[in-house]
Structure formats: structure tokens, C-alpha cells
Amino acid sequence: MKFNKNAVGREIPEYLEGIGELVPFKGVDAIKPTKKKAGAKLRMRIQDEPKIVASIEEAIKKSGLKDGMTISFHHHMRNGDTVVNRVLDIIAKMGIKDITLAPSSLSPCHGPVIEHIKSGVVTGIQSSGLREPLGDEISKGILKKPVIIRSHGGRARAIEDGELHIDVAFIAAPSCDEMGNMNGRTGKSACGSMGYAIVDAQYADYVIAITDNLVPFPNLPASIDQTLVDSVVVVDEIGDPKKIVSGAIRFSDNPRDLLIAQNAVKVIINSGYFKDGFVYQTGAAGASLAVTSLLREEMIKQNIKASLGLGGITSQLVGLLEEGLMSALYDTQCFDLDAVRSIKENERHYEISASFYANPNTAGPAVNNLTFVMLGALEIDKDFNVNVMTKSDGTINQAVGGHQDTAPGAKISVILAPLMRARIPIIVDRVTTVCTPGEAVDVICTDYGIVVNPRRKDLIETLTKAGIKLKTIEEMKEMAEQLTGKPDPVEFTDEIVGVVEYRDGSIIDVIKKVKD
């Protein structure tokens, strides 16, 4: 196997069986697209032929799904999803094999996929997220082809560029009419935005809506509309409502989270970018929520208003919108019930597709409008590279999500992380898996201080002038190691079980099989 060292120093094979030729990562935005957008198969529906079919099996037969094809799902049902497992069981029963499973993400509830891998029904997986127990098993090498990990924007790009061609998209629809007009706003399985599924529906050769809530025609708004949907199947349930969205997530009172958040807010308000019209994204973890809460106070105090909030939307961001502190929300995914309510009620809470959110190969994805983004990390290394995919034991877990998309998109990307977790240091010499390149990471806020990437001389100067004490990454690493000791390196075999794509489709890292 021939290897090329990529721009973050990882050895990338030139060719990988089951995937093909690999382009090594060349740096942020280094690869410009040259092709044309892909296009789904054109089809003309026979007029008056009903789209509603009696069963998923019948819909699959009509779709022409065959051995070797690629199917997709969205992950708006999160850990409450019952559609992936149900469809795979039916595919298995129908005797179809060698399927590539290409959902927007997978959750812990998708453990049953393991059996379909072992029986040869599923031979490839392309996803943003892979959790226990599936991630562990893949790390042991059970999957025939290496898994491809893509960010949300990277997946939209791969679909639109034609690298990920979806033969049949299965779309769990919280509300749907007989023509296939669907949205996520009503019904017992309401999930709010259907942003990830929109791209699938636009580019798949055949689209099957699976709904537990058939509503009168026309169902509006049509997040995915009748021109894209070939079959509609009504089932008893598409998910467990209790696990689809959370109730409002509570503000953290963990003192460590508060320390991290205080550092982040210090950076934001002294960065020179904290001005009317800023654009903000954060996640739903404790420290992120704490940042938003503290930031809100500063916005009120300084009378500064944001133009836009992005990302997976939480009740906190809905609050900023409703208070008039934020002019609009772009929503690819709702994280809680408040977000679902808001997207239904408020026209300034705007549903966008994963491509609108983060596809770099467009004339302007939303992530590139970000002023500040708050991001997490499993590991960060001396070069500021971030790992959000593999655990300290080297196995696949978690998800790349929008990390890789928002970090380069934002004016200031801030990693929020405790210095250690369960006595394992977060800042290390070399991350197990590079997901986001250090080039795109501007600031690290831990509970022990603030580090600014030396590339951001401007920011170091501004913050220092504002009287903020900064640490170097080496200082932070040493502090961690003093507290925890230097962890033993994880041992891997040479077998590659996965690749992590950068948002432009190049390979930023490979994931190897762990040693038993």
C-alpha cells in the first residue's frame, strides 16, 4: 500500500479496497470543486397511480433496490428512531445483500445493524456518527468496506457532487400526505426541522416516505415536497417520541462547565467581533449551554443583538429569538421540544437543508456566516487538531456532526473542553483521529485557562490588550499531564477500518483496527 502524508501529517493510503482512490487532505479550502452538481434519476409518475403502498416491502420492490446499492436515512429521530432497524430487517428478509448504509448519522439504538453486517446485508457504512455498540464492533473490523465518516456539510457535498449516490432514500416523516409532502412539525413523532433529509430527497433516485401520521393533502409547509417522493408507506410508528427530542435542556451548574464558559465568554466579548449582527452557533452540552446563558447577559448589558443563530437548535436559542436578541434562526435539526414548537410558530425560525447549512461547494453555506462557534472535543493536540470521533481506547464513538464545517466557517471557533475527563487528559501530543484540522481551530477554553492558536496573531493581540491572560498549548498540555500523567498510547493494527473525510472530500485521517 502506498501512502501520502496529508496536511495534518497523517499517512493516507493512495487506494483503499472498498472505497477507491483517496485524496489526502491539503489544508482548509485548498481543494476547489471543478465538476457539476449531480442529478437524481428523472422519473415521470404515471398520473393517478397512488403513491401510497401497503408496506415497506412493497415500496422497496417498486424502488428496484438491488444487491450492491446505497440506501439513506436521516437522524432527526435520533435515539428514538425505529425506521433504520425496521427497514434493514425487511431488506434482510427480502434477501437483498451488499448494501451501503448511508444515513446522516447513527445512534446507540442502531445496535441491530451489527447483525446485518455479520450476515452480509450491510457491507458499507457512510455516516457522520457511529455510537456504541456499533462503533465498537466496526473498530474490531466486522464491516467489509472501511466506514466513511463525513461531517454534515461534507455529506451534503458528497451527495451534491455525486460522490455519495443514494439509490433509495427512506425518509421517516412525522407528517406526510398522500402525495409525499412532508414536514416534521406535527404528529406524535414531531422532530421539527427535517434539514438532513432534504438533501437525500433531492438527490436520491427513489424516495420512500415512511410516516405514522398521514394528513390531508396538501401538507404545508412541504419540507420535502411531492415532486421528490415516489412512494408513501403508513406505519404504526417511526420512532419513540420520548427519545426523539428532549424536553428543554437545563443550564449546567457543574462548576467545571461554568469555568469553561466564563473563559469562552471572555474571549467572545473581547474579540472585537462581538457586535450587532454577529452570528452564533453552539451545541447542547453543558458548557455550551452555559456560554449561551452568560452571553445572553452580556448582550443585554451591552445592547448587542445577533443576526442569526445556527445549528442544532435548542430552547436557549429559541429564547434569544423570542426575546428579540437574535433576529433569526437557521435550523437543520431541533434538539428539544421548544425548538419544535418554535419552528412551527415563528417564521424567523427557518428550516434549512444540510446543504444550506454547511455544504462548502455552494455559493454560501450558512456555516461560513458564523462569527462564533462553540465546539466540543474528545482530544485536542499540540497542533490544535481536534478529535470528536474516537474514544481514548481508540474505538469509534460519537460523531463529527458540524464540527468540521463550522470550525473553518466561523470567524472565531472556540473549543470548549475540560482539561481532563475521568483522569484522561484532553490535550495530548497527537490526537487519535484528526477530525477538524488545527488550522481551523482558533481558541481552546478549558477550566484551566484560554489558549489561542498562534496562527491567530490578531486575536492574541486583541485579547492580550484587553487584559486577558492566555496560555500556550504546551503549557496547557503540561498542566494536564501533571494532573493525570501521560496516558499510554493506544495500540492499533495496520488494518484500516474507517476514513474520516474533510468537508471537501479529501481524507484527513484513517481509523485503524484496535489491537485486542
Next chain:
Amino acid sequence: MKFNKNAVGREIPEYLEGIGELVPFKGVDAIKPTKKKAGAKLRMRIQDEPKIVASIEEAIKKSGLKDGMTISFHHHMRNGDTVVNRVLDIIAKMGIKDITLAPSSLSPCHGPVIEHIKSGVVTGIQSSGLREPLGDEISKGILKKPVIIRSHGGRARAIEDGELHIDVAFIAAPSCDEMGNMNGRTGKSACGSMGYAIVDAQYADYVIAITDNLVPFPNLPASIDQTLVDSVVVVDEIGDPKKIVSGAIRFSDNPRDLLIAQNAVKVIINSGYFKDGFVYQTGAAGASLAVTSLLREEMIKQNIKASLGLGGITSQLVGLLEEGLMSALYDTQCFDLDAVRSIKENERHYEISASFYANPNTAGPAVNNLTFVMLGALEIDKDFNVNVMTKSDGTINQAVGGHQDTAPGAKISVILAPLMRARIPIIVDRVTTVCTPGEAVDVICTDYGIVVNPRRKDLIETLTKAGIKLKTIEEMKEMAEQLTGKPDPVEFTDEIVGVVEYRDGSIIDVIKKVKD
């Protein structure tokens, strides 16, 4: 030149200089698509590079527009549009030649295009509509390549199938932000829906927004969004508001229109299709408006509610929506101020693209949901073929619009036409130009009675049983000729100045140069 007779008996050349090979029309829905959708050029915007440029000329330079390319415009500004003429003047000044002009339609205000044709700036036109004085001049043979006339659905299809490739789309935007998020809902040039422009923006290689109303980011809803727009130019005006949309169009009290409308309503309510959930489209001409008005009374009397109203939306359809007689409107184009107000206020008044409206090569265009459509005609012949494009003197005028899309889409297509106009009979032996094939025309309602296409035996039986007296097309034609005399045939040369495409891309007729 070799010719093939098509399914409506017209001689279609196998090849036409300036267009290429022609596929003769083979019958409604006879040609199934086999290819994949086309795709626009992928592009990555350099982050932070402003999209706003100082002038249209600068935007054109950035677009890379060159001799021989194709440019597009939408016609939502209707006869108030000032963008087409302005852009063509600039292109001419820049010395660019041999341009194909491919707007969704052209209006009488586009007379200045004639000069650009004569100077070689414009050598091809593809449009749904062509009016005086431009239509007359093209009928005289001034354009280098034959004009291609497409329906609204046919144009969306041609763009999505890749037959009409747009190099640069110029989009007049009644409201737009610095990222290119635009809609037609606010501003002095508000036009409501931007349905026709949506397809252009999705498939053009370069998109220029031209606005007279720059609004704060993010402008929502984004009928056309930031991922599709390359440049934004702010100008003083994009149109004459007085001519963009009309005030509410008044109900006709022309007794002839009333007679026609009464016949149409008789057909509708006795057709067996007048039931809860019906889908309805009509135009904005006198008789159409009268039909809607009479139909409304019947809906109230019989307590029947429509699920959907389609098409160019008028205050009458808005009224039905607001009264609860219609559950929703799908809107590709607003015809009046009431429609503009309604689309802004009412989420059941839903903006759709021209492709959603009428592209036959999708999994379900809205036109195929129609129960009833009311359509006009310049001429109808014994085979029920309809001409909506050429005048009785043979010259090009008017527009195909959605005629060709809705007639086959609807369960019952009704042509509303007076028996004669200005002493010229409407029902003739052979229409000058076939735009909609007789196969798709179910009923003709004139001020002298009702004709049902003999193909619709079911409908003849139902209506006859209901006691409605029907006439044959021959009877109707004789009646017309008795009143007007048989008109002298128009004399044409052999030179083909245009082709009329059917919605599937085949050629339903050619338009020849008139004899001087």
C-alpha cells in the same frame, strides 16, 4: 429538409439549424425520461468575499459571460420589468454577442430586444411568451435561430433535464440581503411568489441578484437562498410597481363571459368530480373570473370544499382560501396585490417553483393534481387542438404559459372561449399553431354551448344523464362560420421562425414566417 408527421399531424423537420435534431410530438405523456437531472457548476465562494458588487457590468464580468452563452430572467415583474432591457443594454455595451435570451416569459415592455436582435447581441430566444412588438418582428424572421416556445412546466423540465442550460441567471429581487437571500414579498417592487426564478437559480452556473431593496441579513423566507446566489447588485429600480401586479381584478359583467362561465360551471358541478378535496386552477381573464365566482356560490350551496387552488393566484382564489372554501394555494406567480398580501401573511398560501408547479419529469408536479382547469384559447380546431400563441394573422403573440401543462394534468380541462372574436371564428378546421394537443382537451365552453371531446365518453355520458345538452365540435364550428363566414387562410413562407415544444420536449408545431 426531411420532415416527420407528429401525433397532431404537423410536419416537423428532423433537424433545424440553430436548434438541432427535433423529436416530433408522439402524444400526451408518450415520452418517458431516461436521463439524470442536470446540475449547475459547483463553486466555492471565497469566504468573506463580498457578494455585493457595484454594478451590473461588474457582476457580468465576474460571471464570465461570453459570446454564445445563454442568460435567463424571470417574468414576475411582468409588463413592469426594467431588468431585461437594462441588462441587455449593458451586455451590448460590453461588446458581448450571440446571446440566447431564455426568460420564463417576455412582455410588451420588451420591445427594445428587437434592436439587440438586429445588432447580433441576441441570436436566440427561448420563452413561454412573446408579445407585440417583439413577436411580430420575430414572425418576420429577424432572429438568427428559431425561437423555442415552451410552457412553464416545459421550461422547468428543459432546465432540469439539461436541455436548456443557463450560463448566467439575472434575477430581479424585490427584497434581497447581502448574501443573496431573496423573496418577492416586500419592497416597492413586491411581486409575491418568485416561482419561475427558483428553477433558474438552482440550475444556472452563475446567479446575479438585482435588487432595489437591500434588507438586513438574513432575509426570510429565502425563496432563493444564499447557497445559489453569486453576486448581488443594488439598483434604483427593478420595475414599475404600477405594472408589476394589478389591483384586484374585477368580476366580469360582460354577458358573453357570463354565458361561457355558466356553461363551465354546469360542466363542473355535474361532472361527477365536484367533491370535497377537488383541485382547481383558473386564469385571470373575464370568463375565468366569472367561473370562480359562480363556482364559489355552488361550493357554499352544496357545502363542498376544495383542497387546493393552483396557478397564477388572484384575489378571487385568495378569497376562497380566506373563506375556508379552499384549504391551500400553490403559487408560482401572484397576479394582484391581494395575492401578494396573502402569500406574505398566510402559510397556507404556499410559494412553489415552476418545477413543483408543472415539470412533468418529476415524481408529481402540482398540475397533475388538478381536478378542474379553466383555460383560454385563440383558436380551437376540430381535433380539439388549441392555439394560444399565434394571432389570426399568423404572427407570434401571447404565451403558452401553463396551458399545455394543466390541460393534460387535470381530470377535466375546460377551454373557455367565445365563439368568435372581432368577427373571427374561434373554432376552425385547423389551428394556426398547435400549442395544446386535442387529446388533453376535455371540454369547450363557448357562449353558444358546450362541446365534450368524444374521447371523454365517460364525461359525455355523465353530463347527458344530468340533462345537459351538448353540441358536437362540428356543430359549433358551423355555427361560428355561419356568423362570421369562413376566414381566409393565412399565408406563410416555408421559413421556420419558431418551434413550439410540448411539455415533454418534443415538437408539437412549428411557426413559419408570414408572407408580407
